[in-house]
Amino acid sequence: MLYPQNNLYRQFTDLSGFWDFRFDPADQGLEQGWSNGFDDSRPIAVPASWNDQFEDGRDFLGPAWYQTHFHLPWGFNLKRLFLRFNSVNYLAQVWLNGHLLGGHEGGHLPFQFEIMGKIHPTDNLLVVRVDGSLSFDRVPPGNVTGDPYDFFGSHGKNFPQTNFDFFPFCGIQRPVLLYAIPDCSIQDLTVRTGLDSTTGIVSVAVQTQNCDFANLILSLRGHGQELTATAHRVEQTTTLELLVPNAALWEPAAPNLYDLTVQLFYKGELEDVYALPIGIRTVKIDGSRLLLNGKPFYLKGFCRHEDFPISGRGYQPAVLAKDFALMQWSGANSFRTSHYPYSEQTMHLSDRLGLLVIDEIPAVGLYFREDGLQRRLEVCQQYLNELIDRDKNHPSVLMWSIANEPLSLRPEAKPFFKALYDQAKALDPTRPVTLVSSVGIAEESLDFLDVACLNRYYGWYDHSGRIEEGLRNLSIELDVLYERYHKPIILSEFGADTLPGVHAQPPEMFSEEYQVEFLTSYIELLRSKPYVIGEHVWVMCDFKTSQGTLRMGGINYKGVFTRDRRPKMAAHALRKLWRDS
Ligand code: GCB
Numbered sequence: 001m002l003y004p005q006n007n008l009y010r011q012f013t014d015l016s017g018f019w020d021f022r023f024d025p026a027d028q029g030l031e032q033g034w035s036n037g038f039d040d041s042r043p044i045a046v047p048a049s050w051n052d053q054f055e056d057g058r059d060f061l062g063p064a065w066y067q068t069h070f071h072l073p074w075g076f077n078l079k080r081l082f083l084r085f086n087s088v089n090y091l092a093q094v095w096l097n098g099h100l101l102g103g104h105e106g107g108h109l110p111f112q113f114e115i116m117g118k119i120h121p122t123d124n125l126l127v128v129r130v131d132g133s134l135s136f137d138r139v140p141p142g143n144v145t146g147d148p149y150d151f152f153g154s155h156g157k158n159f160p161q162t163n164f165d166f167f168p169f170c171g172i173q174r175p176v177l178l179y180a181i182p183d184c185s186i187q188d189l190t191v192r193t194g195l196d197s198t199t200g201i202v203s204v205a206v207q208t209q210n211c212d213f214a215n216l217i218l219s220l221r222g223h224g225q226e227l228t229a230t231a232h233r234v235e236q237t238t239t240l241e242l243l244v245p246n247a248a249l250w251e252p253a254a255p256n257l258y259d260l261t262v263q264l265f266y267k268g269e270l271e272d273v274y275a276l277p278i279g280i281r282t283v284k285i286d287g288s289r290l291l292l293n294g295k296p297f298y299l300k301g302f303c304r305h306e307d308f309p310i311s312g313r314g315y316q317p318a319v320l321a322k323d324f325a326l327m328q329w330s331g332a333n334s335f336r337t338s339h340y341p342y343s344e345q346t347m348h349l350s351d352r353l354g355l356l357v358i359d360e361i362p363a364v365g366l367y368f369r370e371d372g373l374q375r376r377l378e379v380c381q382q383y384l385n386e387l388i389d390r391d392k393n394h395p396s397v398l399m400w401s402i403a404n405e406p407l408s409l410r411p412e413a414k415p416f417f418k419a420l421y422d423q424a425k426a427l428d429p430t431r432p433v434t435l436v437s438s439v440g441i442a443e444e445s446l447d448f449l450d451v452a453c454l455n456r457y458y459g460w461y462d463h464s465g466r467i468e469e470g471l472r473n474l475s476i477e478l479d480v481l482y483e484r485y486h487k488p489i490i491l492s493e494f495g496a497d498t499l500p501g502v503h504a505q506p507p508e509m510f511s512e513e514y515q516v517e518f519l520t521s522y523i524e525l526l527r528s529k530p531y532v533i534g535e536h537v538w539v540m541c542d543f544k545t546s547q548g549t550l551r552m553g554g555i556n557y558k559g560v561f562t563r564d565r566r567p568k569m570a571a572h573a574l575r576k577l578w579r580d581s
Helices: 029-035 317-330 344-353 373-391 413-427 467-485 512-527 569-580
Strands: 011-014 017-023 042-046 064-070 080-085 091-096 099-105 111-114 124-131 176-181 185-196 199-209 214-222 225-234 237-244 258-266 269-278 283-286 289-292 299-303 334-336 356-360 397-404 433-437 451-455 489-493 532-537
Touching (some): 091 111, 199 214, 199 225, 199 258, 225 237, 289 532, 299 489, 317 344, 344 356, 397 413, 413 433, 467 489, 467 512, 512 532, 512 569
Parallel strands (some): 299 532, 356 397, 397 433
Antiparallel strands (some): 011 176, 064 124, 080 111, 185 199, 214 225
């Protein structure tokens, strides 16, 4: 799904702003909810989670109603029109002027509706019902009951009862766009790049719609070069290839981008243009090594969350800019989109600023009891399709992650992940596929996954207060894991809760000194293992969680930065380590 853009042939407008909003705890439905004219409505900021915008309803997860009015912008009436929602968590149903446009399941991924015939030139009423409530058969799951074996962390005692460790923020969390494209248009582009000695190979599959036998011109500009390729009488799809001599390759230390432009001609007229920044680079797993552009690469960086006071999981451009500035300041070269896809803008900034991304579907806290299992698989399959469709053209996307810490000790887990692995490979054979494991050696899907990601907290949840002892265990475990599966390993989470301003010498749990010692001694161990290809600290910033005995004030304090982005001592220690090596 191409992101809307503005040029002479396509346009979009952002419907962000204050919408009308009401909670609907009795689930009275559209008739009652709407026909009373939203008398009890209140203004709400879109995009943002609803939970922290008001004095009531923080823990209320839905259903709730949003509505806004808009006019058709000048010039839009000559085009095909769509409404695109970049992220609504969790279930969305959308009406335009009383017509049900459809629905979507799952936050963090975009969906859209064509609205021809349902839109007026002047006043339009857009209504959205959002339900973010937690259920065992949703992904990620919540309100799971029964066998403690299927629970994450605090064994179902947290509130709201998530099977994962972050607050289940809900609402319209990213922009809603109204956009226009020509009838005869470029529907999709799939860019793949390769390398033959110093020559870059750029192959672009172009999908057109509503114009058989169109002509295409593909051009690539940048780094002193301008190259073109053409295709004639294209029937819906074709692949064009460009060879780029002495290509300026994309890598974190030099995130070189080229401007790719596709022009679509139909019956002699230029009908549509789409432009995309692209990077030329290759990714390969070679034995126990990760090769970027043919050279071994070691990942240093963070896991993160989209989380900020008041706006919750809502898109905040200034916070995003700050997070990238802090990642660059600390010397990170990569991050994981734990535990759901981040905004499209995050992916664009990663391309531009040179951060490699482990791109994860929102499959966290998965468990494998029969009830709801098939449904959870289908939802994960939908997410994987949507994620790869959205992010396949970003040079920053290094690999796909198909889950975080599934409770994989049941036999159903392996076939579940084999289905997702095969799907990812069929959609994108160019990138490695991983799964982030907490069960380690028992994660049998490592038989087929390309990379092993392991989360470990020895010296925190286990071996509390005894980092050295914990690390002795980790060292043995890593060797055993490599021996068993022969896959390169990323330590994809390790960290310690740290209260800013709490100090102790000798270091004690929760003190800033303990976090420094914890992270630096983990990193020293990881660097001594030749099959370890990366270290991702849990977590970049403190973030909001459900309430429970494990989380003081509903906050996970493992951040290297506070929730408002101030550094703890560990941030300086990491900067020293990551910039010097
Ligand atoms: C984990 C989870 C992450 C938690 C973290 C923690 O293993 O993947 O979501 O927040 O541990 O702090 O316990």
